[in-house]
Amino acid sequence: MTIITDSKNPEIKENESKSEVLFSLENKVKELIEQHLYKRKLWFASDYLPADEKNTEDNESAILKLRERARSIKDSARVALGLNLITEEGLPHFHRLLAKYLGDDSFWSKWNNMWTAEEDRHGCVLRDYVRDSRLFNFSRLEQMQYAYLEKGFSPDWDKDPYRVFVYTTLQERATQFSHRNTGQFIGDEEPLIKGILTSIAADEAKHFNFYRNIFKDILEIDPNRALESAVSIMPAIDMPGISMPNFREMADIVRRVGIYGPREYKKIVEEAITFWKIGILQGLNEKGRKAQEKIMQIPERLEKVAQYIEQRSAKKTFSFDLIYNRILVME
Numbered sequence: 001m002t003i004i005t006d007s008k009n010p011e012i013k014e015n016e017s018k019s020e021v022l023f024s025l026e027n028k029v030k031e032l033i034e035q036h037l038y039k040r041k042l043w044f045a046s047d048y049l050p051a052d053e054k055n056t057e058d059n060e061s062a063i064l065k066l067r068e069r070a071r072s073i074k075d076s077a078r079v080a081l082g083l084n085l086i087t088e089e090g091l092p093h094f095h096r097l098l099a100k101y102l103g104d105d106s107f108w109s110k111w112n113n114m115w116t117a118e119e120d121r122h123g124c125v126l127r128d129y130v131r132d133s134r135l136f137n138f139s140r141l142e143q144m145q146y147a148y149l150e151k152g153f154s155p156d157w158d159k160d161p162y163r164v165f166v167y168t169t170l171q172e173r174a175t176q177f178s179h180r181n182t183g184q185f186i187g188d189e190e191p192l193i194k195g196i197l198t199s200i201a202a203d204e205a206k207h208f209n210f211y212r213n214i215f216k217d218i219l220e221i222d223p224n225r226a227l228e229s230a231v232s233i234m235p236a237i238d239m240p241g242i243s244m245p246n247f248r249e250m251a252d253i254v255r256r257v258g259i260y261g262p263r264e265y266k267k268i269v270e271e272a273i274t275f276w277k278i279g280i281l282q283g284l285n286e287k288g289r290k291a292q293e294k295i296m297q298i299p300e301r302l303e304k305v306a307q308y309i310e311q312r313s314a315k316k317t318f319s320f321d322l323i324y325n326r327i328l329v330m331e
Contacts, residue, residue: 014225018161021222022108028217029107032210033114039206040118045125048196049132063132069190070133075323076257076330078135080182081193082144082322083250085130087175087241088123088200089145091116093153094240098164115207122200129193140321148244155238162218162229169211170237173268174260176204181259216276223281224288230278231291234269234298249318256313256330262306270299 046052050059073081098112130136157163183197219226241247255261273279278295281288318328 015159015161018222018225021218022161023106024221025214025217026107028214029111032213033107033111036114036206036210041202042118043199044121045128048125048192049128051128051132066133066192069192070135072189073135073186073193075326075328076253077182077186078323079250079253079318079320079328080178080185080257080259081126081130082136082141082320083241083247083254084175084178084182084197085123085126085141086145086148086244087239088119088126090148090153090240090244091119091123092149094119094168098168111210115210118203118207122203125196125200129196133193136322137324144245144322148241151243153240153243157233160229160232162215162222162226163233165211165215165218166230166233167237169208169215169272170234170265170268171240172204172208172211173271174237174239174265176201176208177264177268178254178260179204181264185257185259212272212275219276219278219281223283224285224291227278227281227284227288227291227295230276231294234272234295235301237265246320246322250320252316253318253328253330255309262302262309266299266302266306269302273299 049063050056052059094116098115099109130141131138155167157167179197180201183194183201186194186197188194215226215230239247239251251260273295278292281292284292316330318330319325320328
């Protein structure tokens, strides 16, 4: 493919030519969708939490037993669930950001619509769970979710089609880690939420596989500009919920209990570098080589960041309206 970038408005022309690369991958998208559908096990919130008008006595009894079990869930785990839930309910922002480049009549748009439908179940099942289990101050949860959506999410990376796919690769993997590790942190005392989070994490793994394969093909077609886009994203990503109330405090708790933090992100970056074979890419121009060198140095920098945060981490007290302002003392 010939990539043309000269124009009176270079930035617009640059993004137009990158979008052309994306649309040259239509057949690859079709193939990945078929693979995804073959492996997918579609589930719904009602599979875990029946809520019919004519619920059986067994179903009603199960809800009561759920509430009893849920009392054992630690407040730190409740914070993690709240963070995961509100993050998932920011889905409208991400559908918009992807649709911006993917059009309305293509396999790309088919993927975006299917991905949105699959992701929507995550927020639905978590919301149903925390409501049925009476886990939160539910009014406060709704206020936080509303504030997050109303504030919007307009990251810098949405201006570059390639950066969108670097971000979604890393973010989907991070979300998978967060859900899976939250389930493991809660453990077998509450098997229902552990099963729900395991199913969500499995979905996120499949979505991650789609996005990282797409960016791998972008690298093969347009390696120099792809690396420049990647190096602007990979040093650090803001998680989607960053604009929600109390995000940083909640994320600090999640880090302190070992669910998700800088060390998990370092693993994600190392994994991406290996899968994309960034270290052995050949035939790059000067900008591409510089971006390649910087990317290969990122894991070392992330290790230093992790060590710095761990060394400076001191005992701290937290309190959230979401859990009725109970005091959390964290080491």
